Amino acid sequence: MNELTAVWKRRDIPGHEACRVMQTDDTWRLIGTAVLLYESEPCSLSYQIDCDANWVTRSTEVTGWVGRRTIDINVVHHGNGCWKLNQRDCDEVEGCSDVDLNFSPATNLLPIRRLNLKVGEMAQVRAAWLRFPSFNLEPLVQSYTRLEQNRYRYESAGGRFITELTVDAGGLVVDYGKFWSREVPEAIK
Numbered sequence: 001m002n003e004l005t006a007v008w009k010r011r012d013i014p015g016h017e018a019c020r021v022m023q024t025d026d027t028w029r030l031i032g033t034a035v036l037l038y039e040s041e042p043c044s045l046s047y048q049i050d051c052d053a054n055w056v057t058r059s060t061e062v063t064g065w066v067g068r069r070t071i072d073i074n075v076v077h078h079g080n081g082c083w084k085l086n087q088r089d090c091d092e093v094e095g096c097s098d099v100d101l102n103f104s105p106a107t108n109l110l111p112i113r114r115l116n117l118k119v120g121e122m123a124q125v126r127a128a129w130l131r132f133p134s135f136n137l138e139p140l141v142q143s144y145t146r147l148e149q150n151r152y153r154y155e156s157a158g159g160r161f162i163t164e165l166t167v168d169a170g171g172l173v174v175d176y177g178k179f180w181s182r183e184v185p186e187a188i189k
Contacts, residue, residue, distance in 0.1 A: 002022070003020065004019075004168075005018075006019050006106075008173070013037055013038060014036065015043075017106070019106045021109065027050060028050070028052075029048065029050050031047070033064075042067070045063075045064040045065075045066075047106075048060070055110050057075075057097065057110060060130070061073065062130065071135060077099070081094050083137065090137045092137075092139055096139060097125060098111050098127045099129075105173040108165060108173050109172050112171040121146055127141075141156065141157075147164070150167050151164060151167075152164065163176065163178075
């Protein structure tokens with residue numbers, strides 16, 4: 001797999017997202033844009049996430065706007081487990097491997113690909129969660145259980161949030177509970 005693309009439709013609020021995943025030498029890059037209507041305010045958020053060959057996040061940029069507020073976020077994950085948000089140390093997310101963009105289904109790909117679980121296996125990860133719309137960077141303990149070849153049980157917030165994820169052969173989300181569904185061209189339905 002050298003490149004994946006997806007378009008998702010938001011189910012709970014008006015919105016769409018387009019994403020492209022590319023392999024560049026020995027790294028992975030996710031590039032996407034989410035356009036949403038959140039609390040009656042239009043939002044446009046573009047992101048770029050760079051990962052190493054093992055799908056560990058190295059850097060994340062999020063730019064755009066939420067209503068009249070301009071968003072310009074830079075997250076850097078140093079190899080020693082330290083994270084910075086707009087050049088400020090974020091000790092609370094030290095040791096996390098993945099960034100999780102709260103407004104996007106794309107970042108579920110990172111632990112799914114990195115963990116490479118067998119059917120029936122479960123793993124817990126600690127993600128650096130970029131919350132929407134505050135854009136604070138917080139730790140979020142998550143667990144992934146591979147139920148079938150293309151289906152996972154996802155839990156976070158100490159079990160307060162539980163949903164099932166259906167993914168494609170590359171690990172990109174096809175269905176994310178009541179929040180996102182992949183737009184599939186008529187020719188492949």
